[in-house]
Amino acid sequence: MSKRTIKDYDNISIEAQNLTGPLDFADIFGRIAQVHIEIGSGKGTFLLSEATHRPNADFLGIEWARKYYRHAVDRIGRWGLTNVRIIRTDVAAFLPGHVPDESISCFHIYFPDPWPKKRHHKRRFVCTGNIEQIIRCLKPGGVVNIATDHQEYFAAITRVIDMQVSLGRLEQIDFIRAAGAEPAEVVGTNYERKYIKAGRPVYTIAARKL
Numbered sequence: 001m002s003k004r005t006i007k008d009y010d011n012i013s014i015e016a017q018n019l020t021g022p023l024d025f026a027d028i029f030g031r032i033a034q035v036h037i038e039i040g041s042g043k044g045t046f047l048l049s050e051a052t053h054r055p056n057a058d059f060l061g062i063e064w065a066r067k068y069y070r071h072a073v074d075r076i077g078r079w080g081l082t083n084v085r086i087i088r089t090d091v092a093a094f095l096p097g098h099v100p101d102e103s104i105s106c107f108h109i110y111f112p113d114p115w116p117k118k119r120h121h122k123r124r125f126v127c128t129g130n131i132e133q134i135i136r137c138l139k140p141g142g143v144v145n146i147a148t149d150h151q152e153y154f155a156a157i158t159r160v161i162d163m164q165v166s167l168g169r170l171e172q173i174d175f176i177r178a179a180g181a182e183p184a185e186v187v188g189t190n191y192e193r194k195y196i197k198a199g200r201p202v203y204t205i206a207a208r209k210l
């Protein structure tokens with residue numbers, strides 16, 4: 001069986017090496033609308049579904065792995081979605097350099113790499129420094145929505161969020177299910193589907209910027 005050719009779509013991908021300074025989302029999407037960022041968008045399943053269900057919002061996926069990034073660009077391009085862009089870059093460096101203050105309505109962080117070994121915990125994305133960046137980028141009232149299958153990482157994420165709640169920067173809210181999630185799912189990403197099949201629980205947490 002021949003493999004389908006993965007195509008590039010210049011209208012979907014944003015070239016990280018061409019970026020200088022903060023992004024202008026109105027220019028990128030050609031309109032003023034709510035902007036959502038998905039961190040670690042993998043093969044783009046959430047972006048595809050959510051952007052289809054929410055045509056009035058704009059979505060930026062950030063993905064480091066070239067293979068997943070190319071797959072996601074190909075899928076979004078073939079579907080002809082105009083409200084999604086994807087960038088291949090390291091999110092921890094991208095946020096401080098390129099996302100303006102109070103510009104984002106929602107951050108979606110689904111099944112971030114858990115780095116289970118203690119000596120690797122410092123590589124986890126959800127940590128105090130990165131949550132402070134997320135808070136800086138969120139509009140007042142904006143939301144960060146997180147799901148993971150990893151119980152110990154979830155406890156660490158909860159501590160990071162709780163600290164920001166105690167500082168009066170965030171308030172905890174109910175997790176917002178994705179518009180296209182199936183009844184047993186919370187978001188319907190590839191990893192969630194894999195973990196549901198394996199019978200693993202999914203933990204969720206969400207918070208709103210005060």
Ligand SMILES: C[S@@+](CC[C@H](N)C(=O)[O-])C[C@H]1O[C@@H](n2cnc3c(N)ncnc32)[C@H](O)[C@@H]1O
Binds near residue numbers: 042
């Ligand atoms: C466990 S996968 C989850 C993918 C998808 N969110 C899902 O639920 O199916 C984590 C994803 O985050 C990406 N990732 C990890 N570190 C990253 C970083 N520093 N910047 C951008 N993406 C990153 C990985 O390449 C991978 O695709």
